[in-house]
Amino acid sequence: MLIVWAILATNVAFAQIPTPGGNGSDPAAKTEKVADPLGRDTPAGMVTGFISAAAEQNYEKAAQYLDLSQEKGAWGPSVAQQLQRILDQGGYVFSRLRLSSEPAGDVDDGLPPDQDKFGAVRTSSGSVDLIAQQVTDKDGNKIWMVSSRTVAELPSLSRTVISSVVDRLLPYSLRDDYRFAGVPAGHWIAVLVLAVVSFLLVWAIISSLLWVVFRIRNRQDSRIRRVLSASAFPIRLFFTVWMLRVTMVLTGVSIVARQHMSSVTEIIGWIALSWIIWRVVDAVGDFTIARMTLRGRLSMLSAVTFVRRAVKFALVAFAVIAGLNALGYNVTAGLAALGIGGIAIALGAQKTIEHLVGSLTLVTDQPMRVGDFCKFGETLGTIEDIGMRSTRIRTLDRTLITVPNGNLAALPIENFSRRDKFWYHPTLDLRYETTPDQLRTLMASMRDLLVEHPKVESPGRVRMVGFGPNSLKVEIFSYIHAVDMDEFLEAQEELSLRLMELVEEAGTGFALASQTLYLARDRALSMTRSPQLAPQEHEPGSGNGDGRPHERAQAGA
Incomplete structure (x- = not known):
């Protein structure tokens, strides 16, 4: 509807643009065709x-x-x-x-x-x-x-x-004296009576046909039964409208009344037809989802939901166009004007088209489906719904985030629900006091633990990977088979507790964050005489009287 109104508004705007002559001096304007005042142009x-x-x-x-x-x-x-x-x-x-x-x-x-x-x-x-x-x-x-x-x-x-059937049955006053909208009052009464009779007749015929079909397909879960039950009323309405149109002609209802009713019956007919298709799409979609779930093909659920919504969107657009045509609006001319107003509309709908393409990408590539737990950028949450424009995500805080599909398709998506196994890779820090024999025995026990555990994928890897600042580093690399995160956490907890027991049994322990401080006293340089000073040591008056040099005490630290 917004697109249609934008087109109409664009046409009006272009129609109001003045001619190059400004005040009508353009020669082409004088030869422009004048619309027929009686509307006989078409x-x-x-x-x-x-x-x-x-x-x-x-x-x-x-x-x-x-x-x-x-x-x-x-x-x-x-x-x-x-x-x-x-x-x-x-x-x-x-x-x-x-x-x-x-x-x-x-x-x-x-x-x-x-x-x-x-x-x-x-x-x-x-x-x-x-x-x-x-x-x-x-x-x-x-x-x-x-x-x-x-x-x-x-x-x-x-x-x-x-003379028509209606005129033969109606009294003179209802045929000529009283008129409404240019139609004798009796003819309007005839239209109401024919509408009721048509509905009752169609209701009886459709009910009989449904009874026969249900008797043939008597299973409660029959696809035909579900579709027909969901579409029974709009089917009756659709056939009632067309039966009314036929009976008005056969009984001789005034042509003016029929033309007044023409738009009404066409609109009701399009609504009923759209309603039927809507119900059929819902029934087929529900059946397909149930069948895919039964077969375990959960990856198709999002695709089925998207296709169902796309069909409904196209159905609504088609019904609106048909309804406008029935009311006398020339929608075809409006759609043809897209060549004039298409640029403005395309710019305005750029984001909408981007999100629609993003939806198609998500449905085609299927990086996620409803119920998956995923990470989008910095957001963690469970997918609740994948729509035509946006996707709803339930976060761990139980808040609901709505992300446009165009933006979502551009983000890296990490799907935790799609992994087939969980990575278990702790790194143990052991004390430096652990001897090589203790370390060899401990790593052998850890390897046996991984082999014997029923949920650990063999072979697991246990290796000493280096010397840390304050510990010996031992890495464990293995995968755990689990259905969900809760089962993985249970297996991880069991393995971690058992590793603690093995470390204790080996006579060692985990290293704590610590530092070693070494204290030392440095010795001073020796006071040995340099050769250049030797002659001075024998100068007169510099000795002890017996010719020996003074003794100097060495200072040590």
Whole structure:
């Protein structure tokens, strides 16, 4: 709906752009075609205009929709009234969806380019087509009118029709005295009665058919039973609408009433058809999800959900377009205007398209599915729903995060639910006081533990990997087979406790974070005399009187 309104708004905006001449001085503007005031530019406009004039009983105006060029001396209002009576009692005109809304008419109907079929009249000898023809008016413009050939056939057609069933049953006052929207009140009453009768008749027929089908397929879980049960009411509504349209023609309800009801019945018919498809899509989707779950193909659940929503989205869009067409809006022309307003719409819908493509990527690649526990960037959570635009994630804090699929498809996704085994890889720090023999015995016991444990994938690896700052490092590398995280944590806890027991049995222990401080006293340099000072040691007065040098005490630390 937003796209349609944007298109219409774009058309209005472009229509209001002034011509290059500014004040109408452009020569091309003078030759622009003027719309026909009676709406005869298209076959659909011609039919609508004639019916509206007949509803107002303005037969002089209605005669302007007839090509009387070949009828010399014919009085136009009388001919128009004659055509209305023929349509009331035995004829019909096409709905808006079937009538062409193009000035050129329907070029693919097998008729000459200037002719279109707009209805038919039932006679005892068969059906006679009603033809519209494109002619040139006195101003040189091309307009559509009831063809001269059809006008010439009206007298003979008038003699073949008889009074309608409705007119024969209704009293005079309800046929001519009281009118509503240009239709006798009795004809509106007939429409209501026919609607009720049609619904009851369709209800009885459909119920009988369903009873027969359920008797043949008497299983409670039958796919046909589920689909038909879910679609029973819209099916009845759909056939009621079309039966009402047929019975209004057969009973001779006024053509004006039928045209008023045409839009209503078409809209109800499209709603009912969309409703049927909606129910069928739901039933098929539920059945497919149940079958995939039963077969263990859980990876397909997200794809089925996405396809179901995509079909529903397309169904709603189609129903809206059909409904607008039934109301008289030219949606085809609006969609064709995408060439003009497409750039603005594409820019505005850029993010929406990006998220839709992201949804297709998630469904196609299937990096995750509903129920998976994943990590998206810095976010951890469980997938609750993958929609057409966004994905809902339940975090560990039990909050709900909604991430657009375009953004999600660009993030690295770590899916914890898809792993087939869990990595168990502790590194033990043992004291440096552990002897090589103790270490060899301990590592042999650890290897036996990994081999004997039923959930550890063999072979496990136990190796001394180096010398740490304050410990001897022993690495354990193995995988644990577990269904979920809880089972893995249970196995990990059991292995860790057993490792503690093995370390204790080996007579060693785990290293603590510690530092060793060494204290030492450095010795001072020796006071031995340098050779250059030796002569000075024998100078007079420098000795002890006996010629010996003074003794010096060595200072030591």
